[in-house]
Amino acid sequence: MRMVVLTKGVPDFREGKVSFDEDGHLERGKTPTVMNPNDKTALRAALQTKVKHGGDVSLMSMGPPGYAEILQEGMDDVYADDLYLLSDREMGAADTWATAMTVSTGLEQLDETPDLIFAGFKTADGETGHTGPQTKWCLDINEEMPDYPLITHVVALDVDEDAGTVRAKRLVEGDVSEIETIEADLPAFVVTDPEFEANYRRAEHRLRHKDFRDETQRRAAEFGEYLADDSEMEPTEFEEFTMWNHEGLNLDPDFIGLDGSPTIVAGVDPIPKAPSEREATMIDPEDDEGMAEVFEELNQYAAGD
Amino acid sequence: MTEHEHYEAVVVGAGPGGAAAAATLAQHGVETLVLERGVDAGSKNVSGGLIYAEESAPYTIDQLFPGFREEAAERPVEEYYIHNIAGEKVETFDLHDIHHHDTEWCDAVLRRKMDSWLAERVHEMTRETGGGLLTGVRANGLLREGGKIVGVTLDELDPITADVVIAADGVNSELARGAGLMDWEEPEDWFQGVKAVVDMPPEAITERFDIDDDEGVAHLFSGDLFEGVRGGGFLYTNEDSLSIGTVFHLDSLSAQRAEPHELLDSLLTHPLLDQWFQGEYHEREYSAKLVPDSKKVANPSPHRGRLLLVGDAAGQMQAQGPIIKGMNHAVTAGGLAAEAFAEAKSRGNEKAAGTLYQQKLEDEGVMDQLRPTRYRATRFVSESDVVNSVGSSLLDSAVGAAGIKLFDGLLEKSFNSPFVLGMIPDTKLSYVTVPTRIAEVLGDPVYDENDVEPPALDDRIGDLTYDVDDPHIEVLDNSFEASGTAVTACPVSAEGFGGGCYREETVKTNGTEEKKVSLDTQPCVECGTCAVVADTHWEHPSGGKGVEFKQG
C-alpha cells in the first residue's frame, strides 16, 4: 500500500505559544510554526492502514525550506516513513488552488502512484478546507494520474486489499450525530475528520505500531542532525527527504504561486482580544492616596496564610 | 469458533515476576506476549524497595538481566538495623547476619525506574520471538472454551488465546481470583504497605547516614510508635531519595480503626529520624499497596489448566520477621514457571506445565521458605490469646525485664536467626510488646527534636498523577457494618476527611439515623485494601487509567 499524507505548517495556536500584537494581529515571527494538527490525524489514519496492511507512508508539503522541520515533526510524532517538500520562491503566496496544482504535480512525480492520499480537515490558519478536495480535482484533470474518489469527514477506516476497496465511516454533513459507512475502490482520496480515531484491537498491530515508532523516531532524530543550525550537512543529503523546486516538478511558474492564484483576499479581520478576566485598577505610584489604598487591600492578605 | 489471535505464551503483568517469566520464556525461544496495564511498566507498582538476590535461588534478577544493578537499582544495601522503640527510648539491634544470610547482594530499588528498565529489555527479548510487551492493556478475565482456560480477555484488545497464561498480575490478581485460586476475604491474610519517597541530595545521604557514595543502608522500626497496630516501619536509602514506609497486618489495622497515613506520620515525625532529616522534609510521592502474607496464602498448587500464577498473584510474598521478600520470590517463580512450560513443551505435553511448575517450587525449596512448616506447627499455640496474655504479663514483670537484660546478646542473635524468624507468630506480642519492652529495658533515650511536617492527606493526593476513568470499584453493601472499615483503612481516606475515596455519611430515614458509606474512586491509589475489608466489586481500572506512580 503506497500512501501519501499532505500537510502544511501553521502557527502554533496553543496557549503559551501563540503571540498577538496589540491590534490582535498574529505575530508570525514570535509564534513557532508546527505541523497542522488536523494533518496529524490524517497521518494517524495512514499509519493505521500501514500497521494493518503494510506499505509506506510519505508526508508531503509545499512551503519554504524551513518546512523541513514540520516534516521532521511528522516523522517523529506520527511515524512517517519519508518526506517530500515542494519548495521554490515561485510557489510563494499561493492560494489553495495554486497549492493544489503544485501538490498534485508532486504526487504525480512520485515513483509509485499512491493507493491512498490523505489530507487533514482544514488548516489551523487558513481554515478553508479547500486544498484537499482541490488537489483531488487537479489529479482528476491530470492525464497521468488515476481518478481518486473523494471521501471526506472520515472517522474510521479499513482497507480490503484483496477486493481493492476502502471502507470508511464518515460523518454525514460533518455532524457527529449521523455516521454513514461507505465503500469505494482504491485508489482513493481521504480527508479525515478531527474525530477520527485509530483503532488497534490486536496485539500484533500494537506491537508493529511500536516497531514503527522506534524505527521512525530513530530516523527523525537522525534527520534532526541534518537540520541543526550548526550542521555541515544539507537536509537534502538525508536519504528520506526529497525537495523539489518548480523545475524539478516541471511546472510553469505562471500556474503556481501568486501568479497562479485566482483568490483575492478582500480583507482580514483581527482576532478580537479576549476580555481580561481580572478587574484591574490603575494606580500611579506617585499617587500617595492611591498607594495607601493598595496597601490597605494587600494588608489583609499579608497576615498568616 | 472464532479465530482468536494466538501466542504460545501470554504473560500478564510486567513486575519482577512477569519480567522474569517473559525473559526466561524468550530464552527458551517461546513466542511470548507480555501485557501490562500501566501506561509504563512500574507506574502501578509499589515496594519498600529491597530486592534480594539469594545465593540459593535458581533465578536472580541480575542473572536474567545483566546490568540490572548498575542501571535499574539504587544503592546496594550492606548495613541493616532494627530500632526497638518505646516512647523516646530506642534500642538498636544490628541485623547484619540475617540480612546477609543466603544473600548474594541486596539493592534498594524504586519501581517505576526498575520496572520500566526491565520492560524495555523484556520487549526486545520477546520481540525476537514474535511477541513483545505492550503497556496500557488490562486483562479483565480468563477466556474459556468448554469450561477450560484457553487465554485472556482484555479491555483494550480482542481476546487472545495462548498455550500458557502466566498471571504475574500482582496482589489483587484478577486472574487468580477468576480461576478460583485466590479470594480476597480475610484481612489476616494480608499486610498493607504505605510509603513516602522523600527527597535527599546524595551528599546529604552519605553524610547523614555515614556511608560511601555507592553504599546504602536499611533501618527498621518497631515498638510502640504505631498505636499498638501490628507491624513496623522501614527506611531505605536510594541514590537521591529515601524510601520510608510502614507495613501492617491488615486485620490489626482494620480492627484498631487506625489511619495508615497517620501511622506513617508517627514514624516520619519520631525524634529518631531527626538525625537524617535535620529539619528538612520534602515528599516526592505517597503510595500504598497490599502485600500478601505467604505464610497464609502462598498457594501450594498455583496453577489451573493453562494458567500458572507467579509472585504476589500466587501469594509468594515472604515476611521473614521484619525482612520483606516478595520481589526475589516473584523472580524465582517467574523463572521456574517459564522453565516448566518450556520443558513441558519440549516433551510435547504442554498440559503438564502446571504440575511441573509446582514440583519445581517444591524441589527448589521455595515453598518451604514461603510457608515454613515450623510456622504452621507453632501458629495455633502461639497465636492463641492465652499464650499472648501470659507472654505479655511475663514480659512486663520484673522477671521478664531481668530476662531481657540477661539475654540482651541472645535477643539480637535470635532476631538474626532465619529459623526463629520463620516461626515468629503474628501477634501483638512479637510485633509490639517485645520490641517495646526491649526498648524500655535496654534502650537509650533520643534527645533530638523532629519538627518536620509531612504533607496532609489532601496534599498527598493532590501531588499524585491520575488519569481518571469510570469508577472501577463498586460498593455492594454500603452499610457501615459491611464497608465502614474502609473509611479508616483506605490509605487515601480518613474519618472526617471529605477528599478521600471512602466517606462516612449519616442518612436519616423515617426519624432514624443510619451510618452509611459512600465511595468516590477518583483519588484511589489501587492498593486493594477495600477489596478485602469492604463489601465491594473490585477491579483494576482499564489500561493506562487511574493513578500513575512516578517513583513506586
Ligand SMILES: Cc1cc2nc3c(=O)[nH]c(=O)nc-3n(C[C@H](O)[C@H](O)[C@H](O)COP(=O)(O)OP(=O)(O)OC[C@H]3O[C@@H](n4cnc5c(N)ncnc54)[C@H](O)[C@@H]3O)c2cc1C
Ligand atoms: C510498602 C511495600 C513494601 C515492600 N517491600 C518489599 C521489599 O523491601 N522487598 C521485596 O522483595 N518486596 C517488597 N514488597 C513486596 C513486593 O513489592 C511484591 O512482592 C512484588 O512486587 C511482587 O512482584 P510481582 O511481579 O508478583 O507483582 P507486581 O510487582 O505487583 O507486578 C504486577 C504487575 O501486573 C500488572 N497488572 C496487574 N493486574 C493487571 C491486569 N489485569 N492486566 C495487566 N496488567 C496487570 C501491574 O500493573 C503490575 O505491573 C513490598 C510491598 C509493599 C507494598
Ligand code: SF4
Ligand atoms: S479505594 Fe480501595 S483500592 Fe482505592 S486506595 Fe482506597 S482502599 Fe485502596
